[in-house]
Amino acid sequence: MLLFVDLDPGNPAVTRMAAIILLMAIWWITEAIPLSATALLPIVLFPLMGIMRGRELSAARQIDLETATFADGFSASDFDIIFPNVANQYMDWVILLFMGGFMIAVVVEKWNLHRRIALNVLRAIGGQPHRLVLGFMVATGFLSMWLSNTATAIMMMPMGMSLVLLYEELNRKIETGGGVVDIRSSNFSLTLLLGIA
Structure with a gap:
């Protein structure tokens, strides 16, 4: 429908x-x-609609060097402006970095490596609340050296939440049995989850 309305008469690519x-x-x-197929539409539609080129094009290659005359101090290489192509925008180094990090995260999660690392750290550090927080922070930091911070936090959060729920259930049992719960235990869940993040 927008193709029949001219948003910018001077620049039809806007419409x-x-x-x-x-x-x-x-x-x-x-x-x-599927969303992934929709995300690839610009690769096909931008060159067809004349918004961006389908392949890289250099302005200097379009100049006829035999008949072209340049002002003093200018040469054809001064006009070598590279027009971007659509596919290059999809393969930016940042996208490849995230894609590689998430691929490693999937492998780590498939083989439960994050659980093994966390349990080994917790076994070495102990079961006191402040040590548990330290253990999760160490395990998260260790995994973050190779994975993106987001992927690491997503992998460690379910384990942290299960530990928080287990700790709260243990405190409820202590209270119903007539025992005294440490005041600092109410801050444990917040501290642990912030330590993972």
Whole structure:
């Protein structure tokens, strides 16, 4: 529908871009096709609609060097402006860094390496609340050396939550049995979860 309305008469690519954004938003919201397939639409639609080029293009290669005349001090290499292509935008180094980190995280989670590391650290450190927090912080920090912080926190959070629930249940049993619960134990869950994050 946006293709029939001219948003910017001087630059028709603006209208085409708005149409692609609207199409992608509708497909994301309705999930008419998988989200990953919708995310790849710009690779196909941007070159077809003339928004970005499908392959890299250099301005200097478009100049006829035999007939071109340049002002004093200028050469063809001064006009070597690289126009970006669509596919390069998908393969930025930051995206590859996150993709590699999440791949390693999936492997670590599949083989329960995060659990083994956490349990070995907890066995070495002990079961007191402040030591448990230290143990989880050490295990999370150790895993964060190789994985992204987000992936590490996501892997360690379920173990931390299960420990918090176990600790709260233990405190309830102590209270119902007439025992005295340490005042600092109420801060344990917050401290442990912040230590993981």
